[in-house]
Amino acid sequence: MDEEISVAPVTPQSPLGLFGTDSLIGEEDRAIRDTVRRFVEDKVKPKLGDWYEAGSVPARDLAKELGSLGVLGMHLTGYGCAGTSATAYGLACMELEAGDSGLRSLVSVQGSLAMFAIWRYGSEEQKQRWLPAMAAGEAIGCFGLTEPDFGSNPAGMRTRARRDGSDWVLDGTKMWITNGSVADVAVVWAQTDDRVRGFVVPTDTPGFSAPEIKKKMSLRASVTSELVMDGVRLPESAVLPDAAGLSGPLSCLNEARYGIVFGALGAARDCLETTIAYAREREIFDKPLAAYQLSQAKLADMSLELGKGMLLALHLAGLKDAGSLRPEQVSLGKLNNVREAIAIARECRTMLGAAGITLEYPVMRHANNLESVLTYEGTSEVHQLVIGQALTGDAAFR
Numbered sequence: 153m154d155e156e157i158s159v160a161p162v163t164p165q166s167p168l169g170l171f172g173t174d175s176l177i178g179e180e181d182r183a184i185r186d187t188v189r190r191f192v193e194d195k196v197k198p199k200l201g202d203w204y205e206a207g208s209v210p211a212r213d214l215a216k217e218l219g220s221l222g223v224l225g226m227h228l229t230g231y232g233c234a235g236t237s238a239t240a241y242g243l244a245c246m247e248l249e250a251g252d253s254g255l256r257s258l259v260s261v262q263g264s265l266a267m268f269a270i271w272r273y274g275s276e277e278q279k280q281r282w283l284p285a286m287a288a289g290e291a292i293g294c295f296g297l298t299e300p301d302f303g304s305n306p307a308g309m310r311t312r313a314r315r316d317g318s319d320w321v322l323d324g325t326k327m328w329i330t331n332g333s334v335a336d337v338a339v340v341w342a343q344t345d346d347r348v349r350g351f352v353v354p355t356d357t358p359g360f361s362a363p364e365i366k367k368k369m370s371l372r373a374s375v376t377s378e379l380v381m382d383g384v385r386l387p388e389s390a391v392l393p394d395a396a397g398l399s400g401p402l403s404c405l406n407e408a409r410y411g412i413v414f415g416a417l418g419a420a421r422d423c424l425e426t427t428i429a430y431a432r433e434r435e436i437f438d439k440p441l442a443a444y445q446l447s448q449a450k451l452a453d454m455s456l457e458l459g460k461g462m463l464l465a466l467h468l469a470g471l472k473d474a475g476s477l478r479p480e481q482v483s484l485g486k487l488n489n490v491r492e493a494i495a496i497a498r499e500c501r502t503m504l505g506a507a508g509i510t511l512e513y514p515v516m517r518h519a520n521n522l523e524s525v526l527t528y529e530g531t532s533e534v535h536q537l538v539i540g541q542a543l544t545g546d547a548a549f550r
């Protein structure tokens with residue numbers, strides 16, 4: 153009866169190795185994931201602590217490297233995009249966020265928000281003009297929906313686009329915009345006389361400026377900006393012709409938050425792997441931290457949540473690849489995986505003791521980043537409301 157529990161030492165397994173989730177991933181998707189993982193390990197991780205401390209990131213160089221890697225707009229087709237599966241895109245997000253949520257944010261905003269908006273709703277001319285350059289990382293995009301007074305409720309937006317002859321004139325302020333100050337093109341959502349419309353705004357248009365937001369304690373290796381539009385005059389050809397109302401930007405957010413379902417787990421995995429390695433080395437009283445029952449209970453519980461989150465992410469990826477993923481299902485993944493990831497990051501921090509508060513280890517950096525991830529792309533509370541509405545039929549947003 154006792155043969156299932158052996159007290160002899162065993163070879164340690166990684167948390168996801170324990171779950172065997174690789175067996176659920178096709179060979180091609182795994183190969184893409186491994187390429188992104190190598191890039192993050194070799195090219196980015198060694199520099200992240202310094203970027204984070206300085207609160208500045210070489211976004212232009214990074215975008216070109218990410219373009220060469222093929223991850224910018226990787227799940228889109230044509231116009232220089234790789235056309236990978238949704239699963240491969242999710243796995244790439246996971247590897248990027250195992251580096252830093254800021255790195256994944258750069259890629260999410262570029263590919264799933266700015267490029268997706270143009271790819272899905274743009275004119276052929278807009279696609280030709282921007283998508284190949286954005287896929288290559290030669291041009292950077294941002295996505296301006298949130299305003300100082302309207303985050304969770306973008307329908308209240310005050311940014312206005314009014315007709316002037318055949319032109320449009322944009323006035324307003326957007327807030328918390330990733331990539332804003334380094335962007336060549338901004339997809340800006342504005343209220344018009346009849347509905348919300350999207351505009352493709354070259355950032356050198358007179359009247360457009362994008363001051364960077366400083367003093368952040370989270371996502372410090374990511375550019376976050378205000379977008380100020382003061383009489384920005386645009387031709388009719390700047391309108392996204394196929395976006396009708398708020399469903400346009402919301403569909404883009406749905407794309408980006410799908411990436412977060414995987415991305416957040418990347419941050420959690422990096423925390424957990426770092427902590428396991430640390431705990432095996434760190435001698436406390438007279439044995440390694442990893443050999444205490446309290447430590448193992450924490451590691452077991454965190455691994456369970458990581459593995460369950462991964463199973464959920466892969467399930468949603470399968471639905472997305474089959475073309476049947478619904479927005480409220482993405483909410484399930486975003487709510488659960490970000491919530492569990494931040495809990496894992498904080499618990500890991502406790503196990504590193506004082507060392508956990510430094511940038512020598514990635515754990516507190518991830519924990520702080522995940523505060524932003526919890527808030528953007530729909531806060532946890534908003535996703536609870538989305539799920540609540542799906543379960544009851546009643547919208548409780550107001």
Ligand SMILES: Cc1cc2nc3c(=O)[nH]c(=O)nc-3n(C[C@H](O)[C@H](O)[C@H](O)COP(=O)(O)OP(=O)(O)OC[C@H]3O[C@@H](n4cnc5c(N)ncnc54)[C@H](O)[C@@H]3O)c2cc1C
Pocket residue numbers: 261295296297298300301302303304305327328329330331371376524527528529530531532533534537548549550
């Ligand atoms: C680092 C960073 C990068 C970002 N990048 C971008 C970007 O590139 N583009 C972009 O457009 N936006 C971006 N955002 C903005 C982000 O999407 C918003 O911050 C988010 O939508 C929340 O809006 P808010 O900050 O105004 O919070 P609020 O909407 O003011 O929410 C405050 C609190 O109220 C809660 N709340 C809201 N509604 C309800 C309700 N009905 N019932 C109960 N509680 C509720 C929220 O959950 C939250 O806890 C970014 C944000 C951050 C932090």
